[in-house]
Amino acid sequence: MTNDPGSGSGDTEFRLRLSAEVRDWAADGVISAEQAESILRRYPVAPSDEAPAESSRTASGRPAAGSGRAADGSTIVGRAVSIIGVMGAVLVGLGIIIYVAANWDVIPVWARIAMLVAMTSGLNAAGWFLLTRLDYPRMGVAVLVVGALAFGAAIHLVAQIYHVPVNHPNLTTAWFLGVLPVAYLARSRVMVGLSLGLLAMAMGFRTQWWLQYYGEETLLFLAPMTLLTSAALCSLGVLQRRFAWTRPLSPYCYYPGLAAGVAAFGVMAVASIWVDVSSLVWTVVSIEYWITAGIAVAVVAVATAGLWRRFGDPDDERQRPIGHTIVVSTMLVAAALMWLWLTFPVPALWWLFTLAALGGVSAVAFVKQSALLLVCVASLLVLLTAIRFVSLVDLEGEAAPILLAAAAIMMAACVFAASVTSPSVPWLAQYARYGAASGLTLAALILHLMGYGSLWRWETPLEWSWMPVEYWAVVGLGWLLAGSAIGFVLWKRGRPGGGDSVWAAAAVVAMATLALAMWLGLAYQASSSWAAFNLALLAGIAALVWYAYVSRQMSVAYFAGFVFALSVVVRCFVALYILADGGLLLWLGPVVLAMGALVFVTARLRVRWADISKRDVRTNFRAWELTGMLLAIASIYAMSYSDPWAPRPDGNDRSAMTFLGEYWFLAGGVCAAALAVLVAIWVVDRMRLPSMPVPPGQSKWETSAAATMGILVVLAWLGLLLGWTWTWLPFNGALLCMVLGLVAAGYRWNRADLINLAVGVFAITLVTRYFEFGFGLLGQALAFIVAGVIMLVMGFGLEFLRRRMLRGVRPVGATA
Amino acid sequence: MTRAASVLFLAVVVAQVIGLITFAAVRQTAVTQGLEITLQTAPVDPRSLFQGDYAIVDYEIGELPARLRQQPAGAEVFVTLEQCGEVWCAADYTLAQPQSGEVYIRGVVSSRGRLDFGIGTYFVPEGMGNHIEWAQDVKVVISLGDQGRAVIKEVLVDGLSFQGGGA
Numbered sequence: 001m002t003n004d005p006g007s008g009s010g011d012t013e014f015r016l017r018l019s020a021e022v023r024d025w026a027a028d029g030v031i032s033a034e035q036a037e038s039i040l041r042r043y044p045v046a047p048s049d050e051a052p053a054e055s056s057r058t059a060s061g062r063p064a065a066g067s068g069r070a071a072d073g074s075t076i077v078g079r080a081v082s083i084i085g086v087m088g089a090v091l092v093g094l095g096i097i098i099y100v101a102a103n104w105d106v107i108p109v110w111a112r113i114a115m116l117v118a119m120t121s122g123l124n125a126a127g128w129f130l131l132t133r134l135d136y137p138r139m140g141v142a143v144l145v146v147g148a149l150a151f152g153a154a155i156h157l158v159a160q161i162y163h164v165p166v167n168h169p170n171l172t173t174a175w176f177l178g179v180l181p182v183a184y185l186a187r188s189r190v191m192v193g194l195s196l197g198l199l200a201m202a203m204g205f206r207t208q209w210w211l212q213y214y215g216e217e218t219l220l221f222l223a224p225m226t227l228l229t230s231a232a233l234c235s236l237g238v239l240q241r242r243f244a245w246t247r248p249l250s251p252y253c254y255y256p257g258l259a260a261g262v263a264a265f266g267v268m269a270v271a272s273i274w275v276d277v278s279s280l281v282w283t284v285v286s287i288e289y290w291i292t293a294g295i296a297v298a299v300v301a302v303a304t305a306g307l308w309r310r311f312g313d314p315d316d317e318r319q320r321p322i323g324h325t326i327v328v329s330t331m332l333v334a335a336a337l338m339w340l341w342l343t344f345p346v347p348a349l350w351w352l353f354t355l356a357a358l359g360g361v362s363a364v365a366f367v368k369q370s371a372l373l374l375v376c377v378a379s380l381l382v383l384l385t386a387i388r389f390v391s392l393v394d395l396e397g398e399a400a401p402i403l404l405a406a407a408a409i410m411m412a413a414c415v416f417a418a419s420v421t422s423p424s425v426p427w428l429a430q431y432a433r434y435g436a437a438s439g440l441t442l443a444a445l446i447l448h449l450m451g452y453g454s455l456w457r458w459e460t461p462l463e464w465s466w467m468p469v470e471y472w473a474v475v476g477l478g479w480l481l482a483g484s485a486i487g488f489v490l491w492k493r494g495r496p497g498g499g500d501s502v503w504a505a506a507a508v509v510a511m512a513t514l515a516l517a518m519w520l521g522l523a524y525q526a527s528s529s530w531a532a533f534n535l536a537l538l539a540g541i542a543a544l545v546w547y548a549y550v551s552r553q554m555s556v557a558y559f560a561g562f563v564f565a566l567s568v569v570v571r572c573f574v575a576l577y578i579l580a581d582g583g584l585l586l587w588l589g590p591v592v593l594a595m596g597a598l599v600f601v602t603a604r605l606r607v608r609w610a611d612i613s614k615r616d617v618r619t620n621f622r623a624w625e626l627t628g629m630l631l632a633i634a635s636i637y638a639m640s641y642s643d644p645w646a647p648r649p650d651g652n653d654r655s656a657m658t659f660l661g662e663y664w665f666l667a668g669g670v671c672a673a674a675l676a677v678l679v680a681i682w683v684v685d686r687m688r689l690p691s692m693p694v695p696p697g698q699s700k701w702e703t704s705a706a707a708t709m710g711i712l713v714v715l716a717w718l719g720l721l722l723g724w725t726w727t728w729l730p731f732n733g734a735l736l737c738m739v740l741g742l743v744a745a746g747y748r749w750n751r752a753d754l755i756n757l758a759v760g761v762f763a764i765t766l767v768t769r770y771f772e773f774g775f776g777l778l779g780q781a782l783a784f785i786v787a788g789v790i791m792l793v794m795g796f797g798l799e800f801l802r803r804r805m806l807r808g809v810r811p812v813g814a815t816a
Numbered sequence: 817m818t819r820a821a822s823v824l825f826l827a828v829v830v831a832q833v834i835g836l837i838t839f840a841a842v843r844q845t846a847v848t849q850g851l852e853i854t855l856q857t858a859p860v861d862p863r864s865l866f867q868g869d870y871a872i873v874d875y876e877i878g879e880l881p882a883r884l885r886q887q888p889a890g891a892e893v894f895v896t897l898e899q900c901g902e903v904w905c906a907a908d909y910t911l912a913q914p915q916s917g918e919v920y921i922r923g924v925v926s927s928r929g930r931l932d933f934g935i936g937t938y939f940v941p942e943g944m945g946n947h948i949e950w951a952q953d954v955k956v957v958i959s960l961g962d963q964g965r966a967v968i969k970e971v972l973v974d975g976l977s978f979q980g981g982g983a
Contacts, residue, residue, distance in 0.1 A: 162843035163968040165937040181828045212889045213927035
């Protein structure tokens with residue numbers, strides 16, 4: 001039984017909980033004081049991790065005053081210390097690397113090497129001492145990260161002295177091999193992540209020895225290799241879960257492996273559509289490539305076999321690594337099919353390895369009953385089919401966008417139909433909403449695109465022979481799937497939840513008709529079709545709102561509002577983009593700000609009829625308020641830079657903007673809506689109509705926030721129209737005021753989310769402003785180092801603060 | 817942390833130190849103990865000269881003779897050298913390793929059809945880049961080991977010396 005306080009978080013949590021429980025048992029007389037003492041001695045808790053909330057109960061059982069807040073504060077500050085410490089370390093490391101790379105020729109060679117060796121070993125030793133002896137685990141890990149980066153710097157600097165090229169494969173390999181053991185000895189998640197990054201870099205450099213030359217077709221050979229490496233990493237990750245020493249680190253090995261595998265598959269699936277590999281010869285890859293592949297396969301085989309040997313309870317079904325086996329076999333099969341495709345580039349093989357890979361993942365989804373996985377598979381399938389269509393359709397043709405749009409709306413109908421069917425499988429039901437929403441959003445965006453008149457004017461008539469058979473085959477298959485899904489839904493009409501099926505069927509039929517309309521519009525060259533699609537979009541949004549009213553689902557109404565808002569912003573963006581080459585995008589700022597204000601006040605109006613004593617209702621409304629505020633702050637931040645406001649040398653006539661009717665119509669509409677809602681709030685409060693009235697302080701806060709946003713919108717437009725180049729200055733002031741206002745409001749009404757938003761905005765602004773300023777003044781390297789040192793000092797400072805907060809609450813002994 | 821973990825950590829740090837020192841020592845002996853040879857660089861395209869603060873050079877002896885142009889990328893070619901005035905030039909190109917008495921350098925066919933001897937990059941002190949870029953004549957002094965492997969000792973730009981490793 002190891003007696004050390006491990007740095008794994010699960011272990012510490014257990015000890016904290018145990019010590020709290022033991023104190024309660026002693027207080028209640030379940031065990032004697034001596035027994036409590038001996039238990040606590042057996043499972044000591046490191047003072048750095050002790051949270052006073054658990055130990056603050058007095059003998060009578062009442063929690064000590066103020067301890068809860070100190071405990072929460074301590075955890076938050078603890079996390080902040082880790083983040084700040086590591087960020088500081090990374091910055092210092094980067095700064096050192098950049099600085100020395102440029103400035104080291106003056107010192108004699110032997111002295112340089114001695115300094116490098118001293119720096120590396122010193123940093124590593126210091127980190128280890130901080131971690132183990134001096135009990136500063138977070139700062140210790142941060143210093144070890146600097147040590148790892150310093151080791152890499154040392155290797156590359158010695159290479160530089162002897163003119164060894166920096167892309168020599170053995171350099172990064174040595175770096176990786178030096179960092180990996182430290183990561184596992186310190187059991188630090190950050191360092192494991194760093195090692196995996198170095199592994200990727202090392203493998204990247206080794207490709208010089210794998211591939212005869214770098215070309216589009218040879219680089220595709222890297223995809224199967226990445227898949228094999230990912231399978232090996234996943235296997236190692238799952239194996240690590242079985243050993244207590246490495247268990248906390250196993251996700252940081254497993255998930256990057258998984259991500260790399262998905263990325264490799266994605267790249268191969270897309271690239272193989274575009275790259276011609278017909279002239280490939282197998283001497284393109286070297287022996288080392290095959291040796292590495294063999295090693296990866298061996299690792300997978302050994303690790304998976306090891307997993308199947310009974311670990312733990314042999315009768316426990318859940319311990320059987322079925323899901324994992326499916327995952328790695330899918331990866332191996334996909335890799336093999338990729339090699340096959342690289343030899344015989346037939347389109348059918350592309351469908352084979354795409355469907356095999358996605359089929360494997362679906363199998364895992366069904367084994368683990370993971371709805372999210374199945375949704376990802378479906379989205380990937382849709383995306384890859386879309387990309388394949390783009391390659392099939394001759395993009396030079398004028399009719400191409402309409403053909404693609406028709407296929408896309410068919411895919412949207414499939415997604416929608418599939419999600420409407422899913423409640424019949426219980427563990428999929430939670431995603432039904434999101435699937436339906438994404439299908440409808442896609443359809444709305446397509447209708448939006450089809451509503452542009454310029455798209456429907458073209459010279460040459462459509463020739464149906466343009467489209468290959470594959471296009472019609474996939475389209476037909478899609479219709480079949482959508483139709484059967486809806487048939488299934490209608491069949492279940494009598495059962496619970498079947499009432500909505502008529503609406504669902506109507507939506508799918510509507511999308512079918514629209515796709516048909518697109519094809520017919522093409523065939524008969526109906527150049528005024530665009531008007532119909534605009535009407536269809538508006539009708540769709542209206543239908544959504546009506547459905548929301550009939551079925552009493554607020555979320556559907558919100559969704560309709562979201563689609564509407566998205567359309568407005570996208571329309572403005574397209575209108576501006578068409579008018580100028582993006583130089584007038586600053587005009588988008590006031591629109592987004594007004595949209596933020598509208599979202600915010602709408603949420604506040606609706607709050608007056610919601611029972612916010614219920615937690616989930618409260619969360620819903622806070623999310624809406626935050627979305628509004630985030631939109632507002634983002635636009636204010638974007639408008640606080642001086643560059644976009646500067647007078648343009650090419651003399652884009654600002655008065656031209658006054659003639660852009662569509663922009664003013666939409667922007668004016670949003671502002672008018674926001675104003676109307678604000679007036680409605682005022683009226684409702686005066687007439688005492690709401691069922692849940694808000695306190696007067698809050699209503700003042702709402703009005704002042706909305707008024708500020710309104711003033712800023714007007715200021716922005718005046719600045720744009722009259723050419724005031726100093727307009728960015730008050731926006732900086734506004735940003736500061738909003739941050740302060742958010743903090744004040746958060747403290748006043750106990751809203752942690754407002755404070756988090758304020759601190760987040762402040763931190764991002766500070767960091768970006770520092771780097772813009774620092775790079776100019778200090779030079780790149782010094783800016784990094786100074787920033788890193790500041791953060792390390794802040795880290796130490798926060799850690800002291802945290803310890804002080806913990807010591808302020810008196811821990812209670814184990815005796816009753 | 818257990819005592820075993822601390823001991824292992826110490827071992828890793830020592831391994832890192834030994835690794836660094838060995839790396840430096842191996843290159844240092846290659847620089848001081850090899851045969852000193854001066855090679856003429858081929859004219860370099862000034863636009864592709866720099867990546868960061870190191871320069872890429874081609875050598876005159878890197879040009880493959882007609883009979884060996886068909887060699888695939890990655891193939892080994894040995895170039896026997898003889899003295900031609902103040903520089904050394906290529907006497908013969910062979911695929912087999914020459915006898916140990918001969919002066920030869922080992923090269924690998926690169927993807928561009930020339931030979932890469934592993935001495936194609938050298939690091940330049942910051943700010944010195946322009947001198948190299950505008951240079952008329954660049955010669956590289958290398959230290960040739962007995963297996964045909966070379967390291968850069970010194971770089972002569974229009975007669976001016978830029979120090980290499982192993983001061």
